[in-house]
Amino acid sequence: MTSPERFGARLRAAMDTLGPLCVGIDPHPSLLAAWGLSDDVKGLEAFSRTVGEALADRVAVIKPQSAFFERFGSRGIAVLESTIRQFSGTRTLVVLDVKRGDIGSTAAAYADAYLDPASPLCADAITVSPYLGVGSLRPIIDKAAANGLGAFVLALTSNPEGAAVQRAVGASGKTVAQTVIDEISQVNAGVMPLGDVGVVIGATLGQHGHDLTNLNGPILAPGLGAQGGRADGLRAAFGDQAPDVLPSYSREVLGAGPGIATLRAAAERARDECAAALAVTA
Numbered sequence: 001m002t003s004p005e006r007f008g009a010r011l012r013a014a015m016d017t018l019g020p021l022c023v024g025i026d027p028h029p030s031l032l033a034a035w036g037l038s039d040d041v042k043g044l045e046a047f048s049r050t051v052g053e054a055l056a057d058r059v060a061v062i063k064p065q066s067a068f069f070e071r072f073g074s075r076g077i078a079v080l081e082s083t084i085r086q087f088s089g090t091r092t093l094v095v096l097d098v099k100r101g102d103i104g105s106t107a108a109a110y111a112d113a114y115l116d117p118a119s120p121l122c123a124d125a126i127t128v129s130p131y132l133g134v135g136s137l138r139p140i141i142d143k144a145a146a147n148g149l150g151a152f153v154l155a156l157t158s159n160p161e162g163a164a165v166q167r168a169v170g171a172s173g174k175t176v177a178q179t180v181i182d183e184i185s186q187v188n189a190g191v192m193p194l195g196d197v198g199v200v201i202g203a204t205l206g207q208h209g210h211d212l213t214n215l216n217g218p219i220l221a222p223g224l225g226a227q228g229g230r231a232d233g234l235r236a237a238f239g240d241q242a243p244d245v246l247p248s249y250s251r252e253v254l255g256a257g258p259g260i261a262t263l264r265a266a267a268e269r270a271r272d273e274c275a276a277a278l279a280v281t282a
């Protein structure tokens with residue numbers, strides 16, 4: 001049996017062909033209202049289907065935010081399952097934003113839920129939290145690698161409250177975030193063309209002062225638009241790692257709906273701004 005193509009390689013190909021952009025599916029109650037939809041499962045379903053119709057095969061990555069689906073219980077989860085399925089067979093990869101993490105034996109169950117192709121919630125990658133120790137994520141990292149899937153580990157989040165924990169300095173003299181980055185760098189060492197395990201670094205942070213040189217993995221950068229991050233700040237924030245940066249917008253792009261054409265136009269504008277900001281000059 002041949003091994004599945006690795007997540008890092010698939011992400012690199014998607015970003016090369018469709019551009020460096022992730023759009024979040026965050027069906028906030030205020031967005032449902034602005035789109036003329038009801039704040040219930042029917043509205044959730046219509047919202048997610050419209051985003052799929054507008055952006056499948058047009059953006060490299062789509063990132064459903066699980067919380068907005070969980071809000072509606074099992075029927076919301078059923079919509080999340082069909083939202084993920086909408087993108088299968090397209091070039092658009094799905095990163096499910098669930099920020100999971102637990103002791104290793106429970107992390108293994110999360111891996112079964114989200115990174116096993118037999119599961120209805122299986123995505124191309126998930127977001128995970130390292131605050132039980134990066135080592136506790138090993139079952140998730142291993143399951144992802146075995147199935148050609150990936151994970152993004154929180155390092156420096158886009159919200160201002162994150163700094164108190166993530167910039168705290170440990171006994172090694174490194175910040176918590178740098179320790180996370182360095183442990184993930186080891187996981188990705190030698191993987192070509194790009195490792196399967198990324199980190200999350202907020203696009204709101206500007207020059208964050210952390211060393212990403214050896215990461216060899218994708219950098220998911222949320223916080224653009226609604227949280228104040230700007231595409232023209234990406235280059236200064238990420239320097240030589242620019243080619244590995246996956247900028248992410250949710251509300252800013254979703255606010256252009258419910259029209260298919262207006263959603264596409266907003267995503268294209270965001271993609272072009274990010275691509276220009278991240279362009280590697282010789």
Ligand SMILES: O=c1ccn([C@@H]2O[C@H](COP(=O)(O)O)[C@@H](O)[C@H]2O)c(=O)[nH]1
Nearest residue numbers: 065157158202222223226227249250251
């Ligand atoms: O550091 C982080 C990690 C995750 N997020 C998530 O991304 C989107 C951002 O939505 P916007 O509407 O573009 O603000 C949301 O789902 C967050 O939970 C983040 O913002 N920062």
